[in-house]
Amino acid sequence: MVNLHPFQNRRIELDLTYEQVAKRSDCSASTVHRWLTGQSEMSIRDVVALAHALRISFPEVVENLKNSVEGRAIAAEYRREQRDRNGTIRTRSSADGRCCVDEYRKARASA
CATH class of the missing domain: 1.10.287 (Helix Hairpins)
Structure with missing residues (x-):
C-alpha cells in the first residue's frame, strides 16, 4: 500500500491542480484524484509517473514503497x-x- 501523504503534500506545495498533475503524468484528472484520495490502487508505473510529475526523488519513492x-x-x-x-x-x-x-x-x- 502506498502512503499517499507525501504525494498529496507535494501537490499542494507545488500549488498544482489535479488537472496539472494529470497532464504531467499522462492520465486523467479523475484518475489522479482517485489515486491521491485512496479510492484507487496505483501500480508501480503509476507511482513512478506520479512521482515524476510531482518531482519526488526516486529514493523517496523507494522509501514510500518499502513495505510492499x-x-x-x-x-x-x-x-x-x-x-x-x-x-x-x-x-x-x-x-x-x-x-x-x-x-x-x-x-x-x-x-
Whole structure:
C-alpha cells in the first residue's frame, strides 16, 4: 500500500491542480484524484509517473514503497544500480539478489 501523504503534500506545495498533475503524468484528472484520495490502487508505473510529475526523488519513492513487494524489488534494483556505479558484485547473496531482480524485471516487461 502506498502512503499517499507525501504525494498529496507535494501537490499542494507545488500549488498544482489535479488537472496539472494529470497532464504531467499522462492520465486523467479523475484518475489522479482517485489515486491521491485512496479510492484507487496505483501500480508501480503509476507511482513512478506520479512521482515524476510531482518531482519526488526516486529514493523517496523507494522509501514510500518499502513495505510492499514491488517496493522491495524497486529498492533492490536501485541498490543494484548504485553498486554497478561503485564496482562489482562482491558476494554470492548480491549475485542471487541481482538474479532475482532480473527475473522480476523480465516478468514485469512481459506483463
